[in-house]
Amino acid sequence: MLVQFAGPCRLGYYDELKDSILRDLGYEFDMLNFATVTGKPLKEYIEVCKRKINPNVSVPHDVVNMLATFKMVECLDEANDYYLANAAFEDNPGDFEHARQAYFADMRNAACEKDIVAAQKAGLERFRAIPCHKPDNPVRVGLVGEYFTAVDESSNLGVEKKLLGMGVELHRMLNMTNRNLHYNEKNLRASASDYITYDMGPTSSMTIVATLKYAQEGFDGVIHMKSSGCTPEIDCMPVLQHISRDMHMPVLYLSYDSQTSDTGLDTSLEAFYGMLAMKKEKQRCPQHNPKPQSRSLNAFLGIDIGSISTKGVIIDSQRQIIARSYQWTEGDPVNASRRVIAELGGQIDQSKVAVRTVATTGSARRLVGAMCGASVIKNEITAHAVGTTFLHPDVRTILEIGGQDSKIICVNGGIAVDYAMNTLCAAGTGVFLSSQAHRLGVEVKQFGEIALTSKKHANIAARCTVSAESDLVHKIQVGYAREDIIAGLCKSVSVNYLNNVGKGKNIITPVVFQGGVSKNVGIVKAFEDKLGTTVIVDPDGHLMGAFGAALLAAEEQISARKPVEGDATSCAMKSGELNFDALQEFNFATRTIECNKCANHCEIICINRDGKLIDSWGNRCEKGELKPRH
Incomplete structure (x- = not known):
């Protein structure tokens, strides 16, 4: 039924x-x-x-049952509110989940309203008895969006559990009590009259009102979730962007379709949490200065493993780069990382310089982090923000275009306060430009210089690789000069980036451009023309993710390191020092298994060194947890 x-x-x-x-x-x-x-x-x-x-x-009998059902809905929502606000801080992982399952069992056995009230009282008492250590000022995030996507765990790929696992206090106004039992559209719109006038859809008013409420109450951020084709929530997004700018509160937009993966979602959530946590820490310790006053022989390594290229740097105790490497990943992040680390090791005197900690970032950060015993594993947003703000304390906007992705980071007071990344489309990234360079018969390194010789750029559509290539072929066939076509490609990359990745963002100077594409002087000029300002490009801008990771490694206290379970760290980080030779000798292998212990059917990634498991991830619950054997 x-x-x-x-x-x-x-x-x-x-x-x-x-x-x-x-x-x-x-x-x-x-x-x-x-x-x-x-x-x-x-x-x-x-x-x-x-x-x-x-x-x-029987109408009277069913009315009694319906009222009891409404009571149960209110109780379930009250219990869930408590769970979301406190489960992240339990002393013993799993206590809240076990208490919740017992609570659900009591509710299922309730036969009348009296039983429901008794089950509610017992359930909340169980929750309150759980040992917790909740900080005075935790990261707080509000959840809003389309009803089913925001509420259903399977539809949103377990967003709530992922955030609770990071230590976030969550709140979600959208539930059956607020949306169905006590809903008043007119009053909702009146409470946010500066932002909403008409009923835009079944949950749109609540999305806008909740976002405004969270901002007014000092929440650190909001996550907006919707299915990809939900028109009412799409209509909400420009309104949320206005609230975000007016109230200085970042909003992360998550759109779900058949292509949405755990990996991409994890990166977005980690980046969002990292940004909020850094902002809160900066506000708590505004005078913190990580620079040591005296030079030592201690050094710190950061490595950025991307889909196209792998970058690495070593910095000394004064945060100066003393070794750098840039290698093509070539579909093999393990061996690319080995080559980078070997090259870095060859640039320093290992008898005098000791690499004390390692940090990884990029798409293969966890894999390589397990391989080399990294003490810090961070997302690209955090690494780029840390590196750039160290070199440019006054930066306000960071533009980054890499091999297959691109991102924008908005900064205020040295803190990343908002960001966005490209979605599925790689138009305008490094691989896109390489494809067009091949078609034109020129080296991609020459693109920028050739573009600067153009007198009048051709209009090229860069919405996607397919449309760009069609447009490019047409321009060639009608006789456009090569330099005009290349200049048109550079301009279209900048326009595509600003209209998609930069959509809704307040781009403020100073602006720093980084990533491999930042070496293209034609695209740098296109950004300057479009933005009407100077765009800063560092000589090591293409290494900024690795530099930021190295800075994070330098800040990590050796005594507080949390090595990967198993014995990988004892080999890669021998006696508190990176063993460069060990990384070249060990045999690392990756395999995936499907967990069939629950309905999630998680794909679990296992990392083995010389046939022994050293790390695994991908499980959404404890049933799929795999631990290294000691």
Whole structure:
């Protein structure tokens, strides 16, 4: 039996759509479709129930049960609010989950409202008895968005559990109590009259009001979740951008479709949390200065493992780069990292310089972190922000374009306060430019210089590689000069970046441009022309992720290091010092297994060194946890 209520989403046709899909899949069922009686007297609803469920329906009896159901909904939402706000700080991992399952069991066994109240009291007492150490000022995040995506764990790939695991206090106004039992659209709109006038959709008003409320209450950030085609929530996004700018509170936008993966989601959440945590730490210790006053022989290594290239730097105790390396990844991050680390080791006197800590960033950060016993494993947003603000304390906007991704980071007072990354499309990135250079028969390194010789650029569409290539071929066929086509490509890259990655962001000077594409002087000029300001490019701008990682490694106290479980650290970090030779000798292998211990069917990635497991990740619950054997 399926129940369908009416609503503006898909013009109320969800019932017909679900009916058709499920019957095509071979299911047999009846649908209790209240959409057909929307706005009609209660008697019509009762008639539908009698036809579909039971012709002898007792209205008084069912009213009592319905009121008890409403009470249970309120209790469940109250318990969930407490769980979201406190579960991240439990002393013993799993205590809250076990208490929650016991609470759910009591609720399932409740036969009347009296039983529901008793189960609620017992459940909250269990929650409050759990040992916790909650900091005075934790990172607080509000969750908003489209109803089903924001609430359903399977639909949002476990966002709540991922954030709780990072130590975040969560709040979600969107629940059945607030949206269905005590909902008043007119009052909601009145409470945010500066931002909303009309009813934009089933949860749009609540999305806007909740975001404004979280900003007013001093939350550190908001995460907006929706399915990719949810038009009402798409309409909300420009409003949320206004609130974000007005209230100085970052908003992370997550859009889900069939291509959304745990890996991409984890990167976005880690970057968002890292940004919020750094901002809070900076506010707590504004006078902190990591620079030591005297020179020592201690050094720190940072490595940035990207899809196209792998970069590494070693810095000394004064945070000066003393070794640098740039290698092509070539689809093999393990061997690319080995080459980078070997080259770095060859640039220093290992008898005098000791690498004390290692940090990794980039798409293969965890893999390489396990391999070399890294004490810090950070996302690219955090690493780039740390590196850039160290060199340019007054920077306000960081533009970064790499091999297959691009990002923008907004900075205020040396703190990353907002960011965005490209989604699935790699148009305008390094691989895009390499493809066009190959078609034109020139080296990509020559692109910038050739572009500067153009008198009038050609108009090239850079929405995606396919459309750009079609447009480029057309320009060649009608006789455009090569330098004009290349200049047009450079301009289109800058426009595409600002219209997509930079959409809704307040780009303020000083602006720093980094990543491999920053070496293209044609694109640098295109950005300067479009933004009307000077764009700063550092000589080591393409190494900024690795430099930021090295700075993070330098700040990590050796005594407080948290090595990877197993014995990888004792080999790669021998006696508190990086063993360069060991990394070349060991045999590292990656394999994946599918966990079938619950409905998630997680893909678990296992890292083995010489046949022994040293690390694993990818499990969404403790059932899929794999621990190295000692």
